[in-house]
Amino acid sequence: MTxxxxxxxxxxxxxxxxxxxxxxxDEGILxxxxxxxxxxxxxxxxxxxxxxxxxxxxxxxxxxxxxxxQMLGVPAxxxxxxxxxxxxxxxxxxxxxxxxxSAEIAVSITGFAGPGGEGAEEGLVHFGCARRGRETVHRxxxxxxxxxxxxxxxxxxxxxxxxxxxxx
Amino acid sequence: MTxxxxxxxxxxxxxxxxxxxxxxxDEGILxxxxxxxxxxxxxxxxxxxxxxxxxxxxxxxxxxxxxxxQMLGVPAxxxxxxxxxxxxxxxxxxxxxxxxxSAEIAVSITGFAGPGGEGAEEGLVHFGCARRGRETVHRxxxxxxxxxxxxxxxxxxxxxxxxxxxxx
Numbered sequence: 001m002t003x004x005x006x007x008x009x010x011x012x013x014x015x016x017x018x019x020x021x022x023x024x025x026d027e028g029i030l031x032x033x034x035x036x037x038x039x040x041x042x043x044x045x046x047x048x049x050x051x052x053x054x055x056x057x058x059x060x061x062x063x064x065x066x067x068x069x070q071m072l073g074v075p076a077x078x079x080x081x082x083x084x085x086x087x088x089x090x091x092x093x094x095x096x097x098x099x100x101x102s103a104e105i106a107v108s109i110t111g112f113a114g115p116g117g118e119g120a121e122e123g124l125v126h127f128g129c130a131r132r133g134r135e136t137v138h139r140x141x142x143x144x145x146x147x148x149x150x151x152x153x154x155x156x157x158x159x160x161x162x163x164x165x166x167x168x
Numbered sequence: 169m170t171x172x173x174x175x176x177x178x179x180x181x182x183x184x185x186x187x188x189x190x191x192x193x194d195e196g197i198l199x200x201x202x203x204x205x206x207x208x209x210x211x212x213x214x215x216x217x218x219x220x221x222x223x224x225x226x227x228x229x230x231x232x233x234x235x236x237x238q239m240l241g242v243p244a245x246x247x248x249x250x251x252x253x254x255x256x257x258x259x260x261x262x263x264x265x266x267x268x269x270s271a272e273i274a275v276s277i278t279g280f281a282g283p284g285g286e287g288a289e290e291g292l293v294h295f296g297c298a299r300r301g302r303e304t305v306h307r308x309x310x311x312x313x314x315x316x317x318x319x320x321x322x323x324x325x326x327x328x329x330x331x332x333x334x335x336x
Binding site: 001019022033036037038039040041043044046047048049053054056057058059060061062063064066067070071100101102115148149152 | 184195198199203205206207208210211214215216218221222224225226227229230231232234235239248268269270284286311316317320
């Protein structure tokens with residue numbers, strides 16, 4: 001089970017993460033992450049489970065726009081036109097993570113964890129989930145002004161949901 | 169301040185992370201991470217601080233050997249000869265993170281978070297810290313059988329110490 005972060009996790013989330021990893025192990029597939037506002041938190045949870053963490057391939061923590069371009073191939077003009085917190089960028093991040101890894105499924109997270117201001121709506125987050133041979137899924141969430149920690153934890157829940165849905 | 173993970177952090181660690189980020193902001197430099205056994209936990213803490221997280225450039229969560237090779241340029245024969253948990257690999261990871269980013273300073277973490285067995289000594293961790301124009305630092309720690317969560321948190325403390333030392 002997850003150990004490092006357990007006391008902060010919402011009820012049931014640890015079990016869901018464990019089931020996602022067990023299922024990935026059973027199917028012999030690898031998972032990847034492409035994270036901006038969560039900064040590696042999803043990856044750290046997917047690697048915090050004894051025995052199952054070898055279902056995790058790699059994580060891209062792409063905090064800056066330059067990192068999104070260089071690590072995941074997100075086009076510069078897309079970032080300029082739509083901003084980093086947008087549907088096209090979330091999709092490009094997830095697909096870039098698949099293209100740049102051995103993973104079968106990748107989840108991307110890009111949003112405003114908070115605080116808000118200057119065009120940043122606290123709690124607005126775009127997610128992508130890409131699986132080889134399938135259409136990439138997009139999701140937009142407005143978690144509201146839950147504070148940085150609150151928004152990030154809600155992001156993790158949605159990220160885990162996307163893995164679950166893409167594995168069915 | 170860090171919010172998401174705060175209740176799990178050892179006393180004083182949040183403040184140290186905040187000071188590292190403030191100092192990076194003041195100096196106009198960017199930080200990067202290259203993490204194996206901590207799986208993105210260090211990156212998630214460095215991006216969990218309001219107002220200062222823009223001092224973070226990117227993080228490489230290189231859980232598999234293939235990820236270490238492809239994302240950070242760690243030579244395949246080095247991984248084969250020394251194994252992923254070794255001084256040369258820790259150094260190559262930190263230097264690879266600098267070479268593959270805009271960061272001025274990168275910390276790498278590669279070790280056995282636990283449980284032990286089959287040649288894996290629980291709590292054995294190698295760290296690297298690279299800064300442009302300086303000699304890369306290596307550190308080896310034997311944290312012992314603290315459990316996966318305990319080892320990972322000790323890794324974060326050492327990682328933060330390495331940033332502090334490289335910034336003086």
